[in-house]
Amino acid sequence: MTRKVVIYGGSGGIGSATARILHARGYDLHLVGRSEDKITAIAAELKASFTIGDVNDSSLFPRVAEDARDALDGLVYAVGTINLRSFQRLTEADFLNDFRVNAIGAALAIQSALPALKKSKAIASVVLFSSVAALQGFAFHGSIGMAKGAVNGLTLSLANELAPRVRVNAIAPSLTRTQLAKDILSNVQMTASIAELHALQRLGTPEDIAAITAFLLSPEADWITGQIIGVDGGRSTLRTKG
Numbered sequence: 001m002t003r004k005v006v007i008y009g010g011s012g013g014i015g016s017a018t019a020r021i022l023h024a025r026g027y028d029l030h031l032v033g034r035s036e037d038k039i040t041a042i043a044a045e046l047k048a049s050f051t052i053g054d055v056n057d058s059s060l061f062p063r064v065a066e067d068a069r070d071a072l073d074g075l076v077y078a079v080g081t082i083n084l085r086s087f088q089r090l091t092e093a094d095f096l097n098d099f100r101v102n103a104i105g106a107a108l109a110i111q112s113a114l115p116a117l118k119k120s121k122a123i124a125s126v127v128l129f130s131s132v133a134a135l136q137g138f139a140f141h142g143s144i145g146m147a148k149g150a151v152n153g154l155t156l157s158l159a160n161e162l163a164p165r166v167r168v169n170a171i172a173p174s175l176t177r178t179q180l181a182k183d184i185l186s187n188v189q190m191t192a193s194i195a196e197l198h199a200l201q202r203l204g205t206p207e208d209i210a211a212i213t214a215f216l217l218s219p220e221a222d223w224i225t226g227q228i229i230g231v232d233g234g235r236s237t238l239r240t241k242g
């Protein structure tokens with residue numbers, strides 16, 4: 001049976017790496033992204049259907065549900081922000097934008113997909129994206145930490161409410177080499193010192209994160225729900241200095 005998965009952020013670093021793994025495993029894909037050029041290119045490469053739109057626009061979610069159609073076996077919400085500022089410099093607009101894109105967008109995406117996920121002949125799987133900064137305190141992460149903390153709460157509540165038909169898990173990456181992190185990654189010295197804070201001595205790659213995303217979508221993960229899984233080179237649990 002071919003499994004069908006919708007990936008919001010399907011043109012992004014982690015979303016596209018996940019889409020490539022799933023395509024190689026024979027999944028049917030529906031990709032969602034903001035920039036037409038990027039989403040049409042990856043959709044053509046992977047023979048996927050797609051929807052173009054911004055998660056700040058609520059009309060996107062029912063459009064995706066209509067475009068994807070029928071039964072769905074999985075949903076990935078790989079859209080997010082990195083907005084690192086001192087607490088004094090964060091504005092109400094920052095708080096609202098980070099909350100909207102990371103947390104409310106995820107909630108609306110799941111709500112729209114739910115009728116199709118419930119039609120899955122398998123146990124459907126939802127994968128959300130949290131961050132290492134939601135469970136550990138990092139300076140300058142006041143807004144994104146708060147928004148990703150909400151993703152953790154959403155994951156736990158829905159995992160309970162939607163069981164046993166739908167599993168819901170979140171992945172909490174540490175710094176990963178994608179466009180989202182480009183401003184941090186452009187500083188080679190800073191990147192090297194952040195890498196040293198990881199017991200595994202490097203930053204993440206999109207493929208590191210995509211591998212666990214694909215696993216969580218697969219039937220091999222059918223007894224995993226309500227988990228926030230750190231994929232972070234040890235950053236959340238292991239002390240490397242002092």
Ligand SMILES: NC(=O)c1ccc[n+]([C@@H]2O[C@H](COP(=O)([O-])OP(=O)(O)OC[C@H]3O[C@@H](n4cnc5c(N)ncnc54)[C@H](OP(=O)(O)O)[C@@H]3O)[C@@H](O)[C@H]2O)c1
Nearest residue numbers: 009011012013014034035054055079080129175176178180
């Ligand atoms: N990279 C990291 O270091 C890191 C660390 C912790 C957590 N995460 C989380 O991992 C997830 C995936 O991030 P990533 O690193 O793969 O990011 P990315 O490479 O920047 O990809 C983001 C994807 O989301 C889409 N997108 C962004 N804003 C959107 C909007 N307003 N409406 C619709 N689509 C939008 C982008 O489409 P366009 O390109 O067309 O705009 C792109 O497909 C996010 O939730 C992020 O918070 C990442």
